[in-house]
Amino acid sequence: MEDRYLTSAAKPAPLLHTLRHARRTAFNRVFAAIYLCAILALFYRHGLELIIHSTTSASFLISLALFLSDAVLAFVWVTRQGFLMTIVYRNEYPENLEKVMKKTDSFPALDIFICTTDPYKEPPMRLVSTTLSVMAYGYPTEKISVYVSDDGGSELTLFACMEAAKFAGYWLPFCRKNNIMERSPEAYFESNHPWSSDGKQIKEMYESMKARVEEVVERGKVGKEYITEEIERKAFNKWTDRFTRQDHPTVIQVLLESSKNRDITDHFMPNLIYVSREKSSTSPHNFKAGALNVLLRVSATMTNAPIILTLDCDMYSNDPQTPLRALCYLLDSELRSQLSYVQFPQIFSGINKDDTYGCEYKRPCQTNPLGLDGLLGPNYIGTGCFFNRRVFFGGPSYIVPPEISQVGPNHVVNKPIQSRSILEMAHIVAGCNYENSTKWGYEVGFRYGSLVEDFYTGFLLHCEGWRSIFCNPKRPAFLGDAPISLINALNQLQRWIIGAFQVGFSSFSPITYGISSVGPLMSLAYMYYSFWPLSFIPITIYAFLPQLALVHGLGIFPKISDPWFLLYVFLFLGAYGQDLLEFIVEGGTVQRWWNDQRMWMKRGLSCCVFGFLEYFLKCLGISTYGFGLTSKVVDDEQSKRYAQGIFEFGVSSPMLVPFTTGAIINLASFLTGLMQVLRGISNLEGLFLQMFIAGFVVVNSFPIYEAMALRSDRGRIPLKTTMISTGLALALYMLVSLIPLRN
């Protein structure tokens, strides 16, 4: 990007973007001060309980457990404030871009990276639609290069990309001519349109392409009848018998070259390049971060665009204007020297009405970034993000040069991408040993060392002194898939949790390194993401301890008549109330919020615990972990249940056991407590808070009881899980009976 994009100083330049501070920030600050006082009061009471009122070892242990729980909750609350103190909204005006830039041909080139890994978990037709949706961007076509990274090394994926390249010749002019907004053919043909004659024709072409790709995927092989050209045959010949997913040479296939290929209206096409990096079972490949670094280098040798968009195969473009919106920031002369990336929110298209599994992730994807945007900017969330290529090579004021200049940000490509020397170079930099003893993954490129490479990379970029921008247009810029079964949702989150701990406990921890590099509020936010899964400690304690005490008629919280009771009421209502408010203000519904807080409990008693255990077993060298890919395939019956908002438990997995056990204990304890109160053995006064907690959990657990006892479909809780959980609940109950709780 040269200086000709700079706006002239003489006349005020047309606005590219504006910023507005949210009014509720003031409220949030006042509320935080009040709530903090309440927390301090709570700890004063904990001190009294621990030091003065604990007379037996059992009561001391109970007080200690409650203290520990509240300490973690307080820590999480404090770190969450990082998102609430500086909320801002932005608007951008892409219509002014051309005025600012004067000539359309001065639009910068754009390299788009799309990652895919497994044709059976990530249907290639979804990849095709995503690819076509960005190839059809309303942006000078010859400036777009799309790089598909196939970590599965699959000929099926290559075949799908070839089909996409052919179809693009028809699809791109069709989109331009009819000025359609949904440039993902899958999304476009799914919605109902009055079809024109060319619409019908192209729909037929799409359906036949889809049939071919799906047939090939089903057969697991690209049949000879599909290979028509010599160049295609040569490409598929690379899949020899020795070619496996884990061990194979680099495959780079230029499927479209903008200077050569034209569409049916003789208009330029974008570049489309398939890349499957070399893999060897003896060299680490660093999952997605490794794949992205290969694309960074391969694209540098071929097109080296100053702007890069990273996408997952399931996030298609929903608005052809999106690159222009990103440019409103990336080309801004005041921001430019500091700006690392423009992050769009992840918005999911297939979520049911009430978002059963809380997979909208409204806070991390939509509301928290608004708060961060008033500081150094949102964290990177892996997809839907436009980067300035330069950020991968050092901070704003210093350059960390790569080992060879051909992969650096200043390299000028002056040969066609299919020329021999370029292709040779591209193969070299995609090799699995290329990174040995280089700075890739540590000081250069996407960072290694965490399963949430996106979070880690964004954090370190902020630490280097870069800022980022959150761009949240009304019409979602991208739409993606979210898991629609409980176990998939929990597994996905477990990977994120392990990744978060990897950052939190690394030498670059936000607690230590972060505070000195990004400032207090920003590092609070990063601390929140690194450590919130520790909430499993209070969630577990609050799910079992008050209930087991209740069964034995033992009160562990203040009585209703005790003034401390009001403090508990305020802390509970304050936290839940503010959370609800925040959710609703940003366009959520009460039902979705309810489901989200219900999932919070389930997560605390499943993937948070397992993620924590797995992280520590790995630290001790006992286990290893991989990047458990989220499946994007669902069967019809499952989708039907999801559409009705019915929980999908289905598989028997240890993941389901803790919260099922919890649900049983809470029900039993609530009923026992109720009986005791009704029979006059205990009085409600002293047990009210415990009854309330148990009752609240019971209400939240209705779907669990239903899935254990009443349902017969395939999504119910498997009998095995129910039996193990009941056994555990009984064992726990008996164990507690052995402890002398009262003096």
Ligand SMILES: O=c1ccn([C@@H]2O[C@H](COP(=O)(O)OP(=O)(O)O[C@H]3O[C@H](CO)[C@@H](O)[C@H](O)[C@H]3O)[C@@H](O)[C@H]2O)c(=O)[nH]1
């Ligand atoms: O070895 C790998 C593993 C994954 N991927 C790709 O990474 C993307 C994300 O994988 P997915 O299973 O969909 O994970 P999600 O949990 O849905 O992804 C979220 O979390 C990831 C970090 O764990 C981020 O990279 C993603 O951008 C973010 O959407 C997909 O395109 C994969 O094809 C690779 O390229 N190579």
Ligand SMILES: [Mn+2]
């Ligand atoms: Mn995904």
